[in-house]
Amino acid sequence: MEIAKELRDIDVTPQIVLIGKTGVGKSSTLNKLFNPQPNLPVDHVEPATLEILKLSLGERGQLIVVDSPGLGVNEESDKKIMSAYKEILSVSDVAVWIIKADDRALGIDQSFVTQVLPEKLRNRLIVGINQVDKIEPSEWSQKYNLPSKAQDESIKRKEEIVRKLFQNSGIDPVAIVSYSALRNYRLTRLFRTMVDACPPERVAALMKRGDIKSFLSPELQKQFNLE
Numbered sequence: 001m002e003i004a005k006e007l008r009d010i011d012v013t014p015q016i017v018l019i020g021k022t023g024v025g026k027s028s029t030l031n032k033l034f035n036p037q038p039n040l041p042v043d044h045v046e047p048a049t050l051e052i053l054k055l056s057l058g059e060r061g062q063l064i065v066v067d068s069p070g071l072g073v074n075e076e077s078d079k080k081i082m083s084a085y086k087e088i089l090s091v092s093d094v095a096v097w098i099i100k101a102d103d104r105a106l107g108i109d110q111s112f113v114t115q116v117l118p119e120k121l122r123n124r125l126i127v128g129i130n131q132v133d134k135i136e137p138s139e140w141s142q143k144y145n146l147p148s149k150a151q152d153e154s155i156k157r158k159e160e161i162v163r164k165l166f167q168n169s170g171i172d173p174v175a176i177v178s179y180s181a182l183r184n185y186r187l188t189r190l191f192r193t194m195v196d197a198c199p200p201e202r203v204a205a206l207m208k209r210g211d212i213k214s215f216l217s218p219e220l221q222k223q224f225n226l227e
């Protein structure tokens, strides 16, 4: 009886995958989001994630999030990574494509996404715009941990550009979330969006098994209560 229940639980475990070019901050995002800290390798200069890595979160592994190596290093590694992406996406519930707020050369992202995204995830794609602390003009308020008014305008324009870019290739992301992993800014929003994008039966199973807040880092748990 217990075994049957465990199997049922495994069957409904949501799996969320982070993908995108190298250096956008996929591993940093996961390190900042979750509890205990996953301690994924991060590098300021070179690609740091070399293979797909599944993280089983919660006491009984109630949520699976996947870190992945980044695209764009060279043609040979792109081929391998693209096929790894296709494989993992085919058994996942939500894809989070991450870009960098100060990256304008996004045509390549559009092309990568259209090539790897399976039909079943077309309405379960989130685009994360990370590193908004770096968007110009560079005036992040350390005191309030917020973008300046002008930065906020740049962020809104960026979101609009990104939405249009994806729509032009026939993909309408369920959400576009701007955030900063480094500054813990709007990460709780990213997490809520990730959970909301999962199929309803999987969200229901996740909720039934406890408070979703408990997956988050202590810092984000405090923010979660304030929202």
Ligand SMILES: Nc1nc2c(ncn2[C@@H]2O[C@H](COP(=O)(O)OP(=O)(O)OP(=O)(O)O)[C@@H](O)[C@H]2O)c(=O)[nH]1
Pocket (backbone or CB within 6 Å): 020, 021, 022, 023, 024, 025, 026, 027, 028, 029, 041, 042, 043, 044, 045, 046, 047, 048, 049, 050, 068, 069, 070, 071, 130, 131, 132, 133, 134, 179, 180, 181, 182, 183
């Ligand atoms: N300023 C700023 N830097 C960030 C942010 N998030 C990540 N970084 C930096 O971006 C660099 C790359 O971060 P990673 O987390 O290794 O990026 P990745 O997407 O996992 O890269 P690969 O593993 O190569 O695919 C590191 O120097 C991070 O410190 C952010 O929100 N703001």
Ligand SMILES: [Mg+2]
Pocket (backbone or CB within 6 Å): 026, 027, 028, 041, 042, 048, 049, 067, 068, 069, 070
């Ligand atoms: Mg990485």
